[in-house]
Amino acid sequence: MDLSPSRRLEEVLGKARGLVEELEPLERVVLGGSFSAAADELEAARARAREIGLWLPQMPREVGGLGLSVLEHGHVSEILGRSPLGHYVCNCQAPDAGNMEILHEFGTAEQKERFLAPLLAGEVRSCFSMTEPDRAGSNPVWLETRAVSEGDDYVLDGRKWFTSGADGAAFAIVMAVTDPAAERHRRATQILVPTDTPGFELVRNVPVLGHSGDGWASHGEVLYRGCRVPRAHRLGEEGSGFAIAQARLGPGRIHHCMRWIGVAERSFDLMCRRSLERELAPGEPLADRQTIRDWIAESRAEIDAARLLVLDTAARIDRDGAKASRERISMIKYHVAGVMLSVVDRAVQVHGAYGLTDATVLSWFYTQERGARIYDGPDEVHKGVVAKLALRRYGPRSD
């Protein structure tokens, strides 16, 4: 399979590289702790992304996107991932990108007009509200939040957390149980809830490794208390919540994994530069030490191998669909997260105490990317899938 970018894509990638470099001064404001403080500059950067043709790389042309394949968007995602702001500036950031995809695929004409159009235009943000503090998020078919049918409405009650970007979002897509007696994969439904609906309460931005964050860069705890929305806000048919959640995860994992390759590449650059600049004694750079060279060599091989694995998975999704590629999708999820985190860790180590300060992007990567081994399914769940499918090839099993 040819995984290299086409000439047309090379042009897009060149522009993405330029944009990401321009974002570096802005990163300092966000790394300083406030996403909202950079709101005006971020809007200007978004205008620039639009102007140079990098807006919505993940969406089809008919809705204003670049119409890239999963493989092509993978390449773009790596470049954008070099900056914590790259995806946001091009309007392909989680969780909005996934919400756009499912609204585009499953939304009614009215839902598209009211919810999708402003999201595509970058006028509003959204969030995805599935995980609950009192239920294991690793088991997505076991939820407590209820949506009870009352006349033409649903009334939602429940508590969610890690609803990323809830702070300042215009609406949430909420996963709630509509039929507790149904087969477990048919119990829940996704429902669009505007955040100004009475009964929607953002309790707090959950502090994560010392940062509560704000705006898009936060993880909200949300209470739904008698929260009433019209039945017309249901996404897809009743009971299809789990199936729709699965639909958003295939290409979404490619976006994340390639973003992590970008994180690893940026960390690798910083590690190499620092090891050449920092001297242990006059004329004795860190780069002369074998341990440092070992980290550089291992990181180089691990990043390149991980990239090939993800691009190959992206090409398989384009060719065979996400369902047929699920073993590989699970494989890249834990493998690439692990590679990224070990490269970031080595880069921090090479920088010594300086690596823990907010003077470089490494501290952001070190704290904010640890979640990669947990969200969208923890490592152990994905390893379970890969091992199960591998074992099936060696004989019949019950699972």
Ligand SMILES: Cc1cc2nc3c(=O)[nH]c(=O)nc-3n(C[C@H](O)[C@H](O)[C@H](O)COP(=O)(O)OP(=O)(O)OC[C@H]3O[C@@H](n4cnc5c(N)ncnc54)[C@H](O)[C@@H]3O)c2cc1C
């Ligand atoms: C940064 C970040 C952003 C997030 N954003 C969102 C969001 O926008 N919307 C949203 O709804 N959720 C979000 N989440 C929540 C995320 O989806 C859940 O954290 C995830 O599904 C795991 O659920 P849990 O935290 O309840 O862990 P649990 O299900 O309680 O699992 C705890 C641990 O148990 C182990 N484990 C679990 N299952 C198995 C198994 N089958 N075999 C062996 N071990 C196992 C794993 O080590 C796992 O880490 C986010 C999480 C993070 C960290």
